[in-house]
Amino acid sequence: MDAVPAAPVRPLPATVRGARTRAGLVAAARRVFERDGYLDAKLTDITKAAGCATGSFYTYFANKEEVFAAVLEQAQQDMMHPGMGRVNDSDDPYAVLEASNRAYLEAYRRNAQLMGLLEQVAQVDPEFRAFRARRADAFVRRNAAGIADLQERGIAAAAVDPMLASRALSGMVSRLAYATFVGQESDGDGGADFETLVATVTLLWANALQFQPPNN
Template sequence: MDAASAAPVRQLPATVRGARTRAALVAAARKVFERDGYLDAKLTDIAKVAGCATGSFYTYFTNKEEIFAAVLEQAQQDMMHPGMGRVSSSDDPYAVLQASNRAYLEAYRRNAKLMGLLEQVAQIDPKFRAFRARRADAFIARNAAGIADLQERGIAAADVDPLLASQALSGMVSRLAYGIFVGGEASDDSGADFETVVDTVTRLWANALQFRSTNN
């Protein structure tokens, strides 16, 4: 899955200079989108922040939709961390689960403004609505594979359907992250509160999967 499916993206530049200019435009676009929002973002402002002529923009991107897709793809790569697949016979499964949840929540916090913009744009553009659905499916599939692996190791309850469990638990964490980091539903943004969120989410995951071996 990639954001390129949301909009037609041109072939990547063949030269180092071209790749550097394209990367500068994507970085600039993120700043402008986060500052001005999707609807009010201007291509002239993106080119200005990137330090290049407006005409250069069209060498690499067709329109605002296309560069927004590129920005989302970059954020997606940041958020798709290794997660539960790191469990091995020498690891404490609860600690690995906790590290996975912390990494996801940290990545969500880094990309919170973009996640908020994606929700807004998905309401008016079916291509980005489809991207949002594919993004959710990718996380669900990855976590379902992690749950199945834990079941094979005798760590998670064998009678839990891994896909359904992943849909429920992944949705819970994603909605919670949106509410806290985008919707402002947290009472405090301190590090202690963040760790409370991580600990609570991890306990809910472990309890739902009936972990056979935890630190709790």
């Protein structure tokens, strides 16, 4: 279940030119939001960065909330990696888990500024608070399905509730990613080496799910 934008967004343009203009506005909006923050971002700065007239903006978006929702949706698609996907018989489940965590953390690092802005805006805007909740739920459900698949294959402990385990473990990684890439202002990595970060969260996931050796 994918998260959806917090504000209603108009139908996508039917022409190639329209799609290109809208994409340019979304890309420009991201740059402006990341540079100025959500509250200080101005529509005139967005249209200037996109190289289009202010009037053209309203062909695609009604207001700043809509274009911010479109920017967040694009980031969401970037971050919705396969994650805890199906493990084939020939796969090492631990390696699949590590690759999943690496992909998520790399995507979070790419979108860290937006994740910080979403957290700030969600504190004061109920629509974006709902978006944040739907986003979290999408990750939890995806990972719960992956855990259930691992249980069917005898890799993860059968006694673990997939949904509860996913909520706990997904929340742990999400908050750690936020603290590492957003919450720390010193060097942008919260003092943790990226490889150590990947290895640590993978070990915690595997231990929590009581991974069995792949050849058992």
